[in-house]
Amino acid sequence: MSSPFIRPYNAAHDFSAAIHIFNQTAHSAIQFEPALTIGSHIYCRPYLLLCPSTCLVLDSGTGQAVGYIIGTVSTAEFVKQYQEEFIPGLDPRAVPRPTDEEGKSPDDVVVTEMKKAAYDPEGALLHRGTPQLLERYPAHLHIDILPEYQRRGFGMQMIEQFVETLKMHGARGVHLGLVATNTGARRFYERLGFRVFDEVMDGGRSGEVGREGDSLYMTKEL
Known part of the structure; x- marks a missing residue:
C-alpha cells in the first residue's frame, strides 16, 4: 500500500468521503442532528461545490480521502x-429556514444559529464590523483530518x-477562525506563520484583539 499523500479534490470520488470526514471531526457542540447536517451545509459542502479548484484532500494511499483542506481565494466572491x-x-x-417559533433549549439555540448562518453567509463570513480583516486577508480555509491520521505532520x-495554491490564484492573505479556548490549535497555526488578527x-x-464571540481569528500574509 502506498503512503498517504496530498492531491487535488476530485468531485467524482471524494464528495461523500469529505462529508464523512466532516461528520467525524465536527466540534462536539454540533455532534447531534440536525446540527451536524446543517453544519456540513455551512462548513463543507459549499466549498466542494463552489470552489473545488482550491480544495485538497489527504489520500490514504488507496484512493480514499481521509482529510481535506477547503477554502476560497476571495471570501467576498464566495459569499456572492x-x-x-x-x-x-x-x-x-x-x-430548514429559522423561524420565530424556535425552542430555547441549548440544543435549539445552537440549531437556530446554524440555520441563520446557512441562509445568511454575509453575517457569518463578511465581518462587516471589521472590514480590515477581508481587505488584508481575503482568503479563508477549513481543515479536517480523520483522527487516525492526525498528529503525523499531514x-x-x-x-x-494550500497556501501555495492560494498564491497561484493571486491571493495576498488568508484568515481562519478557531475556538478561542483551543490553545493547541493556536500554537499549531503559529508554527505555520499565522498570527492573531491584530x-x-x-x-x-x-x-x-482577533476575538469575536467564541472564535479567535488568525491571519497570514502570502
Missing part, C-alpha cells in the same frame, strides 16, 4: 456565489500546499 448558487439548491428538509503539509473585532467586549 453562495447566495446565488448554493442557497437556491438547499433542501429545506435538511436545512496537517502542516496540507496547509503549506484588530479589535467585538467592540472591545472581550478585551482581546
Whole structure:
C-alpha cells in the first residue's frame, strides 16, 4: 500500500468521503442532528461545490480521502456565489429556514444559529464590523483530518500546499477562525506563520484583539 499523500479534490470520488470526514471531526457542540447536517451545509459542502479548484484532500494511499483542506481565494466572491448558487439548491428538509417559533433549549439555540448562518453567509463570513480583516486577508480555509491520521505532520503539509495554491490564484492573505479556548490549535497555526488578527473585532467586549464571540481569528500574509 502506498503512503498517504496530498492531491487535488476530485468531485467524482471524494464528495461523500469529505462529508464523512466532516461528520467525524465536527466540534462536539454540533455532534447531534440536525446540527451536524446543517453544519456540513455551512462548513463543507459549499466549498466542494463552489470552489473545488482550491480544495485538497489527504489520500490514504488507496484512493480514499481521509482529510481535506477547503477554502476560497476571495471570501467576498464566495459569499456572492453562495447566495446565488448554493442557497437556491438547499433542501429545506435538511436545512430548514429559522423561524420565530424556535425552542430555547441549548440544543435549539445552537440549531437556530446554524440555520441563520446557512441562509445568511454575509453575517457569518463578511465581518462587516471589521472590514480590515477581508481587505488584508481575503482568503479563508477549513481543515479536517480523520483522527487516525492526525498528529503525523499531514496537517502542516496540507496547509503549506494550500497556501501555495492560494498564491497561484493571486491571493495576498488568508484568515481562519478557531475556538478561542483551543490553545493547541493556536500554537499549531503559529508554527505555520499565522498570527492573531491584530484588530479589535467585538467592540472591545472581550478585551482581546482577533476575538469575536467564541472564535479567535488568525491571519497570514502570502
